[in-house]
Amino acid sequence: MADMLIVKSAVKEAAVDMNVGADFYEKLSEVVAAKIKRAIERAKENGRTTLKDRDV
Numbered sequence: 001m002a003d004m005l006i007v008k009s010a011v012k013e014a015a016v017d018m019n020v021g022a023d024f025y026e027k028l029s030e031v032v033a034a035k036i037k038r039a040i041e042r043a044k045e046n047g048r049t050t051l052k053d054r055d056v
Contacts, residue, residue, distance in 0.1 A: 005032045 006029050012020050039055035 005029045005036070 004025065006025060008020075008025055011025060011028065035056060036051075039051050042055045043049065043051050
């Protein structure tokens with residue numbers, strides 16, 4: 001896995017009254033990486049070099 005793209009403490013804080021397994025952080029980071037990759041593709045398809053909210 002590449003660098004972690006999420007902040008573990010923020011995820012834990014958001015998961016109120018829940019424990020968070022190490023594998024969840026890894027999978028969530030993978031999901032975020034995939035979303036970023038798709039957003040980059042979409043921005044390029046639209047002739048932009050800036051990611052915008054509509055790319056997500």
